[in-house]
Amino acid sequence: MTPNPSTALALRPWDLGPRFDLGPAIPFPADGWAWRTLPPEHPAILARPRALRRNDPGDALGAIAERYGEPESYCVLGGNVASVSTWRGTPFTDQYAALTEGTGAFPCGGMYYFSVAGPHAADLLNLLTPRSVDLLEVGQASFVIFTTPEGTVDTEGVVLRVADETFHLSVGGDTRPPTWLHDAIERFPDTRVEEADLSSFNLKGPRRLAAMTELLADEFAGPLARLGRFRGLPVRTRGGADAWVVRTVIGVELWGSAEVMNEAWRAMVARPERYTPCGWDVLATYRLECPEFAFYLCPLDIHRGTYLLDVGLEHVVSRRKQPPYVGWEALQKPAQFGGRMWMAGLEADSPEAPRRSVGERVSGIDAEAPTGYVTSAGYSPKAGRELCFAHLPVEIPASGTVRFEDGTTWRALPLPILAERTTG
Numbered sequence: 001m002t003p004n005p006s007t008a009l010a011l012r013p014w015d016l017g018p019r020f021d022l023g024p025a026i027p028f029p030a031d032g033w034a035w036r037t038l039p040p041e042h043p044a045i046l047a048r049p050r051a052l053r054r055n056d057p058g059d060a061l062g063a064i065a066e067r068y069g070e071p072e073s074y075c076v077l078g079g080n081v082a083s084v085s086t087w088r089g090t091p092f093t094d095q096y097a098a099l100t101e102g103t104g105a106f107p108c109g110g111m112y113y114f115s116v117a118g119p120h121a122a123d124l125l126n127l128l129t130p131r132s133v134d135l136l137e138v139g140q141a142s143f144v145i146f147t148t149p150e151g152t153v154d155t156e157g158v159v160l161r162v163a164d165e166t167f168h169l170s171v172g173g174d175t176r177p178p179t180w181l182h183d184a185i186e187r188f189p190d191t192r193v194e195e196a197d198l199s200s201f202n203l204k205g206p207r208r209l210a211a212m213t214e215l216l217a218d219e220f221a222g223p224l225a226r227l228g229r230f231r232g233l234p235v236r237t238r239g240g241a242d243a244w245v246v247r248t249v250i251g252v253e254l255w256g257s258a259e260v261m262n263e264a265w266r267a268m269v270a271r272p273e274r275y276t277p278c279g280w281d282v283l284a285t286y287r288l289e290c291p292e293f294a295f296y297l298c299p300l301d302i303h304r305g306t307y308l309l310d311v312g313l314e315h316v317v318s319r320r321k322q323p324p325y326v327g328w329e330a331l332q333k334p335a336q337f338g339g340r341m342w343m344a345g346l347e348a349d350s351p352e353a354p355r356r357s358v359g360e361r362v363s364g365i366d367a368e369a370p371t372g373y374v375t376s377a378g379y380s381p382k383a384g385r386e387l388c389f390a391h392l393p394v395e396i397p398a399s400g401t402v403r404f405e406d407g408t409t410w411r412a413l414p415l416p417i418l419a420e421r422t423t424g
Contacts, residue, residue: 034174035300035358037073037085045074045081053175054081056109057199058261064107064277067269075280078174078299082110086279096381098276099204099286103211105268105275106202106283108253109261111157112175113198117166118191125159125167127184127325130308132318136161141230141246145308145316146178151330151337153302153313154179160232160246160255168196168244168255174299180326200246200255201264204278204286211274212245212252215264220245239263249292284378288387294343294415300358301375301389307338312415339394341372345417346388346402346410353386353408355379362404364396372396380418387417 033052038044044051056062064087065071071084083106086092098104116125122134131144141160148154155178157171171177185193203211213221217236224245227233232255233245241263243256254264268275287295294312296302302311308331317331330337346362356362356377363371372392380387392412396402400412 033079036076039073040070052079052081057258060107060109060261060265063265063269080175084279085281092282095276095278095282103203103205103207103275104278106278108200108202112171113196115168115196116193119165120188120191121165121167124184124188124191128178128180130317132321139232141232147327148304149327151307151327152304153306156298197257198255199261200253202251202253204251208252237263284376288378289380289382289418291416291419309334310338310341311343341391341393344390344392345413345415346390347413348385349409351385355386356388362390362402365401365403370395
């Protein structure tokens with residue numbers, strides 16, 4: 001017999017830690033596989049059985065490599081081969097030009113996809129996030145943060161409601177299900193949760209909608225042109241396969257089976273004048289330059305040590321949502337659980353400053369000042385110099401100066417880094 005939801009919710013509240021350090025502590029050195037890049041010949045890439053999780057439905061990376069050559073390196077995030085840095089036949093300048101003038105295509109096969117279905121599917125998801133998932137309409141999508149009991153980031157993803165009682169989810173970062181998912185399943189045992197036969201890719205750039213239209217059957221051109229942000233549209237590809245298009249703030253995604261991915265990537269690779277495959281080197285630049293919002297990557301920029309309200313994620317907390325959900329109590333107490341760090345943008349004072357490394361320490365200009373660390377780094381053609389995201393202690397103010405061990409100085413800036421220069 002299915003338990004009454006209100007009874008089930010009262011059975012076992014989540015305990016509050018403290019399990020996680022909420023200060024600006026570097027999470028990466030403790031785990032060598034949390035973040036690193038590996039050349040294609042690295043033993044961990046070639047190992048059989050595989051030492052790392054690798055998932056590429058439809059062989060997108062293989063299709064790209066046939067035209068553009070092998071990847072220069074693979075990007076490992078949380079023990080998962082998330083993507084590639086770039087390909088030997090696609091220079092950074094070509095990828096950047098596609099993102100600013102045409103269409104850049106990002107493979108997303110390395111993400112984790114699952115479905116939640118049943119009469120209490122929305123109730124189950126609501127237990128794991130401060131977002132009100134139950135308010136989504138069929139065909140509506142939302143970016144969600146799954147939280148820890150301390151109000152920090154467990155993982156993140158996009159949820160798409162495809163039917164009254166069915167949701168599809170794409171989880172990025174270290175590509176694992178939310179940690180407290182099994183607790184939620186215990187509360188709603190009539191809800192089916194399973195890995196989905198899905199993958200996706202993301203088109204970015206000013207011509208992304210027209211580029212997506214060319215991959216679909218002709219009758220979807222009009223509906224796609226009218227599709228709003230964070231809306232999904234059931235479509236058919238030119239090959240006749242069923243799929244979903246999901247439009248976000250700065251991208252448009254195709255979600256579908258491995259066969260759909262193979263069809264789409266073969267079509268895109270065959271038209272290099274229209275579609276340019278993009279790797280994570282240019283993605284770092286795109287995220288750092290993004291003027292619309294702070295474009296974080298989990299678990300680099302946000303993770304179990306980042307309290308939502310410290311990193312500008314208030315918008316993912318639905319104001320009218322009622323408990324219980326994981327992290328609710330902590331999110332009501334920002335003075336107790338937050339206020340120790342902030343997410344900063346860093347801009348090099350000198351155009352000659354070198355590329356920083358993820359996890360590299362940075363401090364205030366005063367030698368006695370506490371230290372923070374870099375979470376993302378890349379070159380910005382718009383700024384003409386290197387940029388970073390960084391976790392900084394609150395003692396280092398916005399517009400303050402920070403310094404790396406090599407003596408180079410950088411400005412600490414609020415996010416988005418280039419917002420004023422882009423809009424003003």
